[in-house]
Amino acid sequence: MTDAARQLGEDLARALSTSSSSGTVSAEVVDVTDAGTVNVMMGGALVTDVACADSYRNRRAGDWVAVRPGGRPVVMWRLGDDPGPADAVTIRQLATEVALDEQVVRAATWGTAAPSGSDWQQVNTLYLRKNTEGKVELYGQLGSESDPSPDAPAGRAPKPVTVTASSSGSWRNGRRDDYRDYPFQGDYTGGGNLRGAWFYGTKIADACSGKTVAKMTVSFTRRRGSGANAKRPMHLYLHDHTSPPSSLDLDEGPEELLSLSVGAMGTATIPADWRAKLASGSRKGLAIYAKGSRDYASFSGGSITITFS
Incomplete structure (x- = not known):
């Protein structure tokens, strides 16, 4: 028997000995692997390449999880607080990035003076240009102004x-x-x-x-x-x-x-x-x-x- 096989047998034996009546044991995730599996500390031993149920998302080192032990242990779910609020913040940030990436017009402003800056093209009293990100900016020159123009949004930093x-x-x-x-x-x-x-x-x-x-x-x-x-x-x-x-x-x-x-x-x-x-x-x-x-x-x-x- 190879050392690797012996070690695997010892790891599984420890995992099985800690099994509760519910059929799962608690374990701490040590690392997430390149195969989408996780390495966990279970029963005092490192068990590598443990498969995960699809419900275990956003896998991270340090997570506490419920593991169904056996010949092929499986992580069933994460233990702890509801990740919903944190996920909502992440989703909103991603949605904002997508909207900024996909929109055609980045800014629409107006005033009685000609627009400042370069690269504007005039169509009667409408001016337009592309910024460094390739987004279109519009400026409307008015004869009189009854409602003040909104401020142009701040420019974004270059993409990572x-x-x-x-x-x-x-x-x-x-x-x-x-x-x-x-x-x-x-x-x-x-x-x-x-x-x-x-x-x-x-x-x-x-x-x-x-x-x-x-x-x-x-x-x-x-x-x-x-x-x-x-x-x-x-x-x-x-x-x-x-x-x-x-x-x-x-x-x-x-x-x-x-x-x-x-x-x-x-x-x-x-x-x-x-x-x-x-x-x-x-x-x-x-x-x-x-x-x-x-x-x-x-x-x-x-x-x-x-x-x-």
Whole structure:
């Protein structure tokens, strides 16, 4: 019997031993995985890739859930307060964004003077233009004004941009590890500590050019089959390479922005000083590095979402 099979048997035995007369047990969600399943702590053991009923929506680490144990445990529902009020706020925000994206006319104003600004086109006494988002703005010039014009709505910040890595890889003992397509950290076999990286060319700085960056977040997935199943921190660094080099140099770091169990997805906010360096182009991408076997792990993803103000 393999260690993985033995561990699974122990996990299920613990889960079954805690089963109540209602047929479910309480468990805490450790992480949400890339397969839509969840990893949970149940009966004192980590149980991975637990399937979820469709009714369990907006899955998040830290949720307490009701699990039906068995050979294939299933999360039945979330425990706790009604999420309705929070969902209503989110739905309203999304509806507002959709309306602003889809409307043809962004603003309609009027007055007795000619409109200020550039790019207006006059049709008799009606003026119109497109703004930087491609939305139409109208201005009506009146001979007399009996009702004051509403204020033009405030302009929106540029839309968020998501930048994906052009390539990635791992390095060991000062050279590229051609056998590893994904970024790794740590050392599981004694062959030397691994360091991995994501490369974006100049896409990050290009996306930020001429804009004020308010926030950057980065998303990763902990790959299966690398290291322990339990949560392990990512030891993150910055680097200044636009593409994979022969030898990977690390700059600022480490920062432990995320800790993920096997198969889990996670998003972290990039610190302000790192954000400034990436936006300016003085740093080009992100890397990971760890020593020894404890935090040995591999990660995929690396997409960076940039929010502007």
